[in-house]
Amino acid sequence: MKKIWIKIGIVVIAALAIVLIITQTRKEPEEIKIGVVAPLTGPIAVYGENVRDGVLLAVDEINKNGGVNGTSIKIILEDEGAGPQASVNAVRKLISIDHVQTIIGPATSAGLLASAPIAEKEHVILFSPSSTSDNVRDAGDYIFRNRASTSQEATVFAKYIMEELGLKKLSILRANADYAKSFADVCKKIIAEKGGVVLNEEMFAEGASDYRSQLTKIKALNPEGIFIVGVPVELGNILRQIKEIGIKAQLFSNTIDSPEIFKIAKGAEEGLTFVTTFYDPKTGDEKIEEFDKKFMERFGRASHIFGANAYDAIYILKTVIKDYGYKGEKIKEGLYKLKDFKGAGGNIEFDEKGDLRFTKVAVKKIVGGKFTFVREIQR
CATH class of the missing domain: 3.40.50.2300 (Response regulator)
Structure with a gap:
């Protein structure tokens, strides 16, 4: 009889262990970490500041409204103002130490191209709001941008x-x-x-x-x-x-x-x-006008296309993570399937290379x- 109870106990413990493992596997992250790599110092810091501020505006709005499926977004900012090696170092740090699954940036073409092989290897999304180089188009399956190419x-x-x-x-x-x-x-x-x-x-x-x-x-x-x-x-x-x-x-x-x-x-x-x-807050488009007004109220200056693109990038990621989860492979799948997203920078969907399918110049x-x-x- 004693042996039977021991066997039952072992089965119960094993079952509880399996349940615990499944629960831990399915557990939602306590926060959704998103990296941002932009030139916050140097000759094009003005562009990086617009990217940063567009991100911060979007994240504050999302978190005040319940986050993504009840989970808050945490932004981790990194500076690439010193050049492509700074971009690479920032991306490596965000992936290996902060364990992000997606990064807004690098904002510069050189930084994005230098960092792309790392992101591809680690299955982490790089989503640039400002890079233009044609070479970005063939940088990898995890590389996206919502800016017209060169x-x-x-x-x-x-x-x-x-x-x-x-x-x-x-x-x-x-x-x-x-x-x-x-x-x-x-x-x-x-x-x-x-x-x-x-x-x-x-x-x-x-x-x-x-x-x-x-x-x-x-x-x-x-x-x-x-x-x-x-x-x-x-x-x-x-x-x-x-x-x-x-x-x-x-x-x-x-x-x-x-x-x-x-x-x-x-x-x-x-x-x-x-x-x-193309970006003009005075076109009569309510989405663009609303963003420009909020940007001006928050930062005391007129909005810029890079800020609008960064703002849109965060909301796009919110939409995708909500439906597909916080994992690089699933975020990639969701981005490729995104259709007609209406943002401050225009209507957005991506082609098979992660470039904008439609652009206004x-x-x-x-x-x-x-x-x-x-x-x-x-x-």
């Missing part, structure tokens, strides 16, 4: 310059960086297809401040227009030096819609035409010290 923006821009402005002879001055090379390569292709010619392509080191040598070479060729590809600090200094040297050409650039350009260029930015992902011009819309183009 090809999408540069194709629209180069066609606009060739077809509508009728320019034929152009020069290119760009940073020695992946995103800048991608932009220049697309422009050269379109210019050649439209019967134009690129007279020369000059490069400068990232963070440089003196561009007179390259500009002197460009001036000697007398181009009708100059493509300048860099970040706001670089562009501001280039524009001032173009004015000093006396180059008479129409000026074009990649995205520079940051107030920082006015402080650095000191008037030399007037007339600059540039391309960017805007051509803008600086007139009277203000960013003005020239053209909105749907792709």
Whole structure:
């Protein structure tokens, strides 16, 4: 009889152990950790600050309304302002120490590309609100972005310059960086297809401040227009030096819609035409207007496309985690299946490469010290 009770006891203990294991396996996390990797210091800190603030605004709203299935989101911020190695270090730390399953960022193309192999190996999502390089498209299955790519923006821009402005002879001055090379390569292709010619392509080191040598070479060729590809600090200094040297050409650039350009260029930015992902809080879209109002109330400044994209990224992750759970593989599945998400940055769904399936691109011009819309183009 005693042996029977011992056997029953063993069976009961085993059953309880199995139940405990299943319960522990199914247990929801106490908090949902999401990493954020953005340049919070350095020459493009203004972009990183917009990413950070868009994230914080979204997370505060979600947590005040019960979190995700009753679980709060915790944000872990990391700075990539020192360059791609800082991005890699941040991603490694977030994965190995903080055990995140998803990261907003890296925000820079170079940082995202350098970090992608790590995320792929560990099955962790990298969701960038701002990277543009075409190479991101083939960086891996766990890499997503809700920003138009270089090809999408540069194709629209180069066609606009060739077809509508009728320019034929152009020069290119760009940073020695992946995103800048991608932009220049697309422009050269379109210019050649439209019967134009690129007279020369000059490069400068990232963070440089003196561009007179390259500009002197460009001036000697007398181009009708100059493509300048860099970040706001670089562009501001280039524009001032173009004015000093006396180059008479129409000026074009990649995205520079940051107030920082006015402080650095000191008037030399007037007339600059540039391309960017479309974002306008005054379009009458309630979602965008509401976000812009909340952003202004919280941070005391107008919203920016990177802030809107980061805000949307958090809400997209909330939607996916709610339905698919907090695991990299399942989040990836949910992101690929996402359909027609209506966000502050527009309607969002991803193609098979993790890029936006549909984008709106805007051509803008600086007139009277203000960013003005020239053209909105749907792709």
